Amino acid sequence: MLSTEDDILRAAEGWRREGRAVALATVIETWGSAPRPVGSHLVIDGDSRFLGSVSGGCVEGEVITEALDVIEDGRPRTLEFGVADETAWRAGLSCGGRIRVFVERID
Amino acid sequence: MRLDTLSALNAERAARRAALIVTDPEDGGQRLVRAAAIDVDPLAPLLRERLRTGKSGLGEGPDGRSVFVAVHAPPVRLVVIGAVHISQALVPLAAQLDLDLTVIDPRSAFASPERFPGVRLIAAWPDEALRDIGPLDAYTAVAALTHDPKIDDPALIAALRADCAYIGALGSRKTHARRAERLREAGFDEAAIGRIHAPIGLDIGAVSPAEIALSILAQLVATLRKDRLKGRDAADAGR
Numbered sequence: 481m482l483s484t485e486d487d488i489l490r491a492a493e494g495w496r497r498e499g500r501a502v503a504l505a506t507v508i509e510t511w512g513s514a515p516r517p518v519g520s521h522l523v524i525d526g527d528s529r530f531l532g533s534v535s536g537g538c539v540e541g542e543v544i545t546e547a548l549d550v551i552e553d554g555r556p557r558t559l560e561f562g563v564a565d566e567t568a569w570r571a572g573l574s575c576g577g578r579i580r581v582f583v584e585r586i587d
Numbered sequence: 588m589r590l591d592t593l594s595a596l597n598a599e600r601a602a603r604r605a606a607l608i609v610t611d612p613e614d615g616g617q618r619l620v621r622a623a624a625i626d627v628d629p630l631a632p633l634l635r636e637r638l639r640t641g642k643s644g645l646g647e648g649p650d651g652r653s654v655f656v657a658v659h660a661p662p663v664r665l666v667v668i669g670a671v672h673i674s675q676a677l678v679p680l681a682a683q684l685d686l687d688l689t690v691i692d693p694r695s696a697f698a699s700p701e702r703f704p705g706v707r708l709i710a711a712w713p714d715e716a717l718r719d720i721g722p723l724d725a726y727t728a729v730a731a732l733t734h735d736p737k738i739d740d741p742a743l744i745a746a747l748r749a750d751c752a753y754i755g756a757l758g759s760r761k762t763h764a765r766r767a768e769r770l771r772e773a774g775f776d777e778a779a780i781g782r783i784h785a786p787i788g789l790d791i792g793a794v795s796p797a798e799i800a801l802s803i804l805a806q807l808v809a810t811l812r813k814d815r816l817k818g819r820d821a822a823d824a825g826r
Contacts, residue, residue, distance in 0.1 A: 490597055493597050506610075509644070519657050558612050584615055
C-alpha cells in the first residue's frame with residue numbers, strides 16, 4: 481500500500497533523465513486533520529505537469545507555483561499552509577489542519 | 588535532491604531494501620542512509636526509531652538543528668497461496684490497495700492464466716515458487732487459502748521464519764487447531780503460532796468470496812497500521 485509514493489519517485493527520476501526540469505515537494509510536518517500523511521510527495525516539472533499529492537487538492541496549485549520558482553532559482557524552501565495563515569485567501573486547508581511542505585529541485 | 592541520490596534511493600527500493608533520506612530543511616542538505624548502514628550513522632537512534640515505526644518526520648540532528656527523516660520501506664507484497672475463488676476476488680481489491688500481488692498454487696487447473704489474467708501467477712509448490720519471487724521478508728504478507736496442509740503448511744512455515752508482516756490462514760478453528768499441532772511438532776512455539784491470523788480475516792460476517800477477500804485485506808491493513816488503532820481492535824490486529 482506504500483508503493484504509490486515509490487512510483488512518484490520513480491517518475492521524478494525518469495522525468496529528470498528525460499531532461500525535464502523537476503521539483504519534488506514533500507509533506508514534512510502536519511498538525512490537526514491534514515489530508516495526506518508526512519512523507520507524501522508531489523512531483524512537478526517545468527511545464528507544471530504533476531503527479532502525486534500533498535493535500536486533498538486544496539493547496540497543490542500553490543505548491544506548483546512555488547515549485548516553478550524553485551526550479552528557476554534552485555533554492556529549496558519550506559511552505560506552510562493552514563486555515564489560519566495569511567495565505568489562506570489563496571490556498572488553505574478546508575479540513576482545518578496545517579501542513580508544512582518542503583520543495584526542492586532535482587539536480 | 589541530487590539525481591544520483593534519487594537514483595540510489597530508487598535502486599534500494601527496487602531491491603526491496605529499506606532506506607532513509609535525511610534532509611536539513613533550512614539549507615536543503617541531504618543524504619541517503621541505507622538500512623544496513625544505520626548502526627554506524629551519527630543519527631543512529633533517531634533513524635532506527637523512524638525505521639522501526641515506518642513513520643517519516645522531523646527530528647533533532649546532532650547539532651540541535653531540525654532534520655526531516657523520510658522513511659522509504661519497501662512496498663508491501665502480498666503472497667497468496669491458493670489460486671482459489673477467494674483469490675480471484677482478492678485481485679482487484681489488492682490492486683486498489685497498491686499491494687504487489689503474487690498467487691501461488693501447484694495445481695495447474697487452479698493456477699491458470701484464464702482464471703487470473705494479468706496477475707503474477709506461479710503454478711508450483713510454495714518452496715519452489717518462493718525461491719522464484721525472492722525471499723519473504725518483514726514487508727511481505729502471506730495468506731494461505733488452499734485448505735490443503737500439503738500446500739499451506741510449507742508457506743506458513745516460510746512466512747513465520749521470515750517474520751512476515753502479516754500471516755493468515757483459511758480454515759475453521761478445528762482445522763487451525765490441527766495446523767497448530769503440526770507447527771508445534773515442526774518446532775514453533777506458541778508465540779510464533781499466535782502470529783498466524785486464523786481463521787483468516789476480520790470478523791465481518793463475510794460469506795461470499797468477495798466478502799472474505801475484503802475481510803482478509805481489512806485485517807491486513809489493520810495489522811500494517813496497528814500503531815494507529817485504538818483499544819481492542821489494536822490488540823486483535825497486532826497479533
